[in-house]
Amino acid sequence: MSQDSPMAFVSMKGVGHKYDPLPDAPMAVQDIDLDIKKHEFVSVVGPSGCGKSTLLRMVAGLLIPSHGEVSIFNHPVTEPRDDVGIVFQKANLLPWLTVRKNVLFPLKHKYGRYGTADEKRANELLEMAGLTQFADKMPDELSGGMQQRVGIVRALLLNPDILLMDEPFSALDALTREQIGFDLLDIWKKQPKTVLFITHSITEAVLLSDRILVMSKRPGTVLDLIEVDLPRPRSSNTINSSRFAELTDLIRGYIYEPNTPA
């Protein structure tokens, strides 16, 4: 599956992980080969427990693979990097800081301070995400969807080349979730990033992605890497198209039926 492209921003070669070091312990993730190109949006779907988060944590440098190698810009990932932003399932905003100060928090945490240029960037990002009027509010004054948008803006503050998102919308209700998917596409268009997006939602993966890695049940390995040939920009019309239905059916077939490629 690897294309050995020099343009790969993220490269996984033979990546696998076994949490338990005993020789006969089961692998959580096995034999993942994937190159993600500049500004590509790649989603990972697969049954619960197949190792999606494990894979993301290895790309994030939060977990070192027991097998194979993850590299970013041709350098093996051995620890978290500043050019990689992460968005988790919960925004985990600090409740005692305003929205703007939450967005600036990574700088405060890393360098102990931030300057007016940083505040300007935070304001610009908040505006881009439609959050300007909430910049001085406290997190608990915002809806769950808005809090997640703040989490995305915070991850973009240091202008990372790569954005890793681990089920970022799974705590949201269905309507908010669909809307924030479109919001994310809008943000991604304005601030192009290379995205690795973990989701349980097949429709979300098809709506957002350029390619979708479909994983098997544990030990999670590659069942298919699907090119999403739907035109952009995507909208609710995309969801109603026959090609959208074909792609979601194809993935459903992998996930809900025996693990054999179609």
Ligand SMILES: Nc1ncnc2c1ncn2[C@@H]1O[C@H](COP(=O)(O)OP(=O)(O)OP(=O)(O)O)[C@@H](O)[C@H]1O
């Ligand atoms: N820290 C850990 N120690 C031991 N086993 C772990 C650890 N983290 C995850 N696992 C196991 O590794 C496998 C993959 O887990 P992981 O959370 O990566 O899957 P997932 O596909 O993200 O799951 P879900 O879709 O339910 O969030 C599971 O069997 C899980 O129990």
